[in-house]
Amino acid sequence: MLPGLKLGIHTEKEVEHNAFERLRSLGIENEALKKANQLSGGQKQRVAIARALINDPVIIMADEPTGNLDKKNGEMVFDIFKELSSLHKQSLLVVTHDNEFAKQTNRIIEMEDGKIIKM
Numbered sequence: 001m002l003p004g005l006k007l008g009i010h011t012e013k014e015v016e017h018n019a020f021e022r023l024r025s026l027g028i029e030n031e032a033l034k035k036a037n038q039l040s041g042g043q044k045q046r047v048a049i050a051r052a053l054i055n056d057p058v059i060i061m062a063d064e065p066t067g068n069l070d071k072k073n074g075e076m077v078f079d080i081f082k083e084l085s086s087l088h089k090q091s092l093l094v095v096t097h098d099n100e101f102a103k104q105t106n107r108i109i110e111m112e113d114g115k116i117i118k119m
Contacts, residue, residue: 019050022050022053023046023050026047026080027046028043031043041073042077053084059090060084060090061093062081062092062093064096065077065081066098066101067097074101081094107119
């Protein structure tokens with residue numbers, strides 16, 4: 001069982017069911033028993049998303065979630081974030097250096113040296 005889920009009030013069976021449902025919603029339920037080195041970059045990213053969302057956070061924070069992905073997988077990951085945050089009424093905060101990625105968001109805040117320079 002994931003360490004963060006041990007702190008909750010759910011049984012191990014509930015946790016397993018919820019984890020599988022997250023993987024299913026991300027289209028990687030068939031990869032559930034694979035080791036990390038057996039997954040593609042896109043699959044690894046989706047597993048990271050599932051882990052981040054398993055406890056239903058109010059805010060999803062992602063630091064360069066598409067940084068090491070090709071264009072196709074990057075777009076897929078962004079679409080997943082948008083869909084899941086909308087579905088679960090969660091705010092999504094993304095740090096990115098990709099201007100095309102940023103243009104797809106509701107609001108852009110530009111920062112330099114830790115200071116907001118443009119909103």
